[in-house]
Amino acid sequence: MNPQTTPEASDSENPISIPENSVLDLQKVSISYSGNPAVNGVSFPIAEHKITSIIGPSGCGKSTLLRSLNRMNDFVDGVTLDGQILYMGQDLYGNDIDPVALRRRIGMVFQKPNPFPKSIYKNVAWGPSINGYIGSMDELVEQSLVQAALWEEVKDRLHESALGLSGGQQQRLCIARALAMSPDILLMDEPCSALDPISTAHIEDLLFELKSNYTIVIVTHNMQQASRASDYTAFLELGNLIEFGTTRQIFTVPQQKRTEEYVTGRFG
Template sequence: MVTVKVTETTSAAAVTQPSPSASPPILAAQDLTIRYGEKPAVVSVNVAIPENRITAIIGPSGCGKSTLLRAFNRMNDYIPEARIDGGVTYRGRDLYAENVDPVEVRRRIGMVFQKPNPFPKSIAKNISWGPAINGFRGDERLLVEEALKKAVLWDEVKDRLNESANALSGGQQQRLCIARALAMEPDVILMDEPCSALDPVSTARIEDLMYELKHLYTIVIVTHNMQQAARVSDFTAFLDAGRLVEFGETEQVFTTPKDKRTEDYVAGRFG
């Protein structure tokens, strides 16, 4: 696991500053502004999320991190007063174009929420329901097993697949939610502070899991925990008051931030 020691690594990262766009962007926000009523939550954000990498979005609470994340799979549609200007493209397609179906978007761009939210049904049903409604034809048992294995939950639950998901611990529930998202074979997984409701041991397991998964998926994670961002992510975006202050490779952002505000926040001197 990567541990960033802010003081040690200085010069090396500062010299090599590969642009985030080195790998082709899978998701990109263009001049994205989101308002709740009159209050802007995200202001003119331009950001390109690289494929098969983990990108962390950090910033003080209320800075618009979650709002930005939800714009990537149109979950903001469910906040009635949210208004969106600018655009988000996913592999070149405008997600907010007239004829785009948000349901189609979310089949490909999954999401894991802050609080584990398993369906009050069996463990197996939690996984198989998404594929089932989307017309999955194939071995359901295999699908469940595969998803649970990918989420490193299989060994813990394989004997009680038909028990209620509510009987699992919080950490297990969250991994179940990740498995549920994986079962849809998504292109991108958005994670909204996935560990904030979990204990340190469960947190570590989820971070390990993210590390495993990044070869297969693109992951965008919102976190208020800077250590977590530093540990797991390849790229980091720092948001403050709805504006994107800095975006770059995680090491660079944490060691040689270009902006004074980033420096203060990363050093814990913020606010």
């Protein structure tokens, strides 16, 4: 349980390395629900323009941790957070932080696709329009849908209800909706858990496309997904960070016995 602190450029020679440019820094983050601890003193960085996955068995606090990164836990009664989450040097839970402004910079895609019962176009345009976007909305909608690899499938029915799309299309629409805000960071909470294998493959391909422009943090309990898609991996168990490192390291030469047991499928 010792994430090393020496920066390493390559993980091929030395298996342990941590990112150089981090956009988010979790520092001894503890979260509890009405006094029941869910996350205990977790620290690790989120690398810029990389994909960081958070893995662990059900109930390990990975979703809770993810939702603390854009303060979605504010809507849950009785949640308290200790420690610091630094976003470009600012504490996300500081008194002078506006959570509304924060969520414009740190977007989120949820476990179940949750498009608004509006047209496909309006789903994408809504976020930018309430935030005073100036510019061509048509272009922004097209660009966001192209980025989310959905444009070809929906370009002829932009003004039809989003609820008529398949589950996988709805999830890509939700990704497009988040991308339309041009966030710095995209949080994804098990985005494929409600989807079939083909839609899942679509979205994993999409992750690779997106990481050149976005920093992505993805929670998953699908180990193949974590190993295929991410650059860094944090393994949580019972609210504790067991190990953090490059994905290759976590999956090939884990330092902790529990990590090895988990990634080889012996429990979880």
